[in-house]
Amino acid sequence: MRTKIVAGNWKMHKNAEETxxxxxxxxxxxxxxxxxxxxxxxxxxxxxxxxxxxxxTNIGVAAQNxxxxxxxxxxxxxxxxxxxxxxxxxxxxxxxxxRAYFHESDALLASKVDTALKHDMTVIFCFGEELKxxxxxxxxxxxxxxxxxxxxxxxxxxxxxxxxxxxPVWAIGTGETASSEQAQEMHEFIRETIRRKFGSNxxxxxxxxxxxxxxxxxxxxxxxxxxxxxxxIGGAALKATDFxxxxxxx
Numbered sequence: 264m265r266t267k268i269v270a271g272n273w274k275m276h277k278n279a280e281e282t283x284x285x286x287x288x289x290x291x292x293x294x295x296x297x298x299x300x301x302x303x304x305x306x307x308x309x310x311x312x313x314x315x316x317x318x319x320t321n322i323g324v325a326a327q328n329x330x331x332x333x334x335x336x337x338x339x340x341x342x343x344x345x346x347x348x349x350x351x352x353x354x355x356x357x358x359x360x361x362r363a364y365f366h367e368s369d370a371l372l373a374s375k376v377d378t379a380l381k382h383d384m385t386v387i388f389c390f391g392e393e394l395k396x397x398x399x400x401x402x403x404x405x406x407x408x409x410x411x412x413x414x415x416x417x418x419x420x421x422x423x424x425x426x427x428x429x430x431p432v433w434a435i436g437t438g439e440t441a442s443s444e445q446a447q448e449m450h451e452f453i454r455e456t457i458r459r460k461f462g463s464n465x466x467x468x469x470x471x472x473x474x475x476x477x478x479x480x481x482x483x484x485x486x487x488x489x490x491x492x493x494x495x496i497g498g499a500a501l502k503a504t505d506f507x508x509x510x511x512x513x
Contacts, residue, residue, distance in 0.1 A: 265470045267486075268426060268493040269510045270302035270387060271500025272327060272355060282309040286316045288503030295321065299493065299513045302387075303500070304355055307341055314350040325353035325387065328361060331374040343382040354379050355495075357389040357413060359432045359474075369412035376414055380421050387495065388414050389474060391430035394437055406449065407456055415460055422465045428495040429453060430474035435497075441475045443484045443491075450490035479505050482512030 277285060282305050293301060304325040305313045313324045330340035346354065356379065357372045372388075379386045390409035392402040406429070414425065429449055434441035450471050458466035473485055474495040485491055493513060499505040 267299040267513045271496045272304045292503045292507040311349040329354050331378045353385040355387045359430045372413045385424045387426045389428045394433035397433045426470050428472040428474045434475050446473050447488035479508035482509040
């Protein structure tokens with residue numbers, strides 16, 4: 264049975280003091296009686312303190328990115344071993360902002376996935392179509408290609424350490440909105456695509472998160488769809504009350 268997950272991607276927000284304050288609020292406000300895996304992804308400089316702060320809670324910590332190399336002359340980059348050494352064993356890869364602003368290709372992401380899995384890390388693998396793809400009716404092809412080129416090369420057993428996050432880029436900050444029906448339609452397509460490649464066991468066990476604009480007022484409707492297993496939350500993850508309300512929507 265697949266796991267319900269709500270992950271908060273803090274992006275480039277919150278300094279050290281603000282991070283501690285938000286973590287304290289989350290500890291206080293997040294429901295403790297929900298069967299849901301809760302993850303937060305602060306900035307790199309605050310990961311170690313977040314791990315320490317959350318040690319005796321049900322909140323996990325993820326990194327927002329990592330480099331594909333084991334080590335080397337890569338100024339400003341972070342390796343899997345560095346993350347594991349501070350207690351971080353989950354990493355977000357392929358986020359739409361990494362793809363758009365830092366030009367991360369599917370081939371590069373495939374290499375990052377391999378490195379993360381080699382280090383027994385859990386990968387939250389992001390993918391999704393842009394507005395032009397949705398408008399041209401090419402959205403299913405784009406998503407299938409991103410899956411094929413970015414993560415479908417892994418062995419079947421590796422799916423135990425993979426979480427998928429579908430991001431409808433066209434519905435994030437564009438003024439366009441995605442309905443819960445559109446979310447379900449794509450999640451169902453993703454699960455069927457996995458089934459064709461890896462079989463029903465993998466398809467039914469993998470958690471597929473929705474990475475669109477999830478807010479307290481639409482979380483329950485979106486999470487209620489049969490193939491939506493939770494969310495990768497952006498802006499609403501920076502407010503403890505909103506994030507707690509979203510978790511409560513599972």
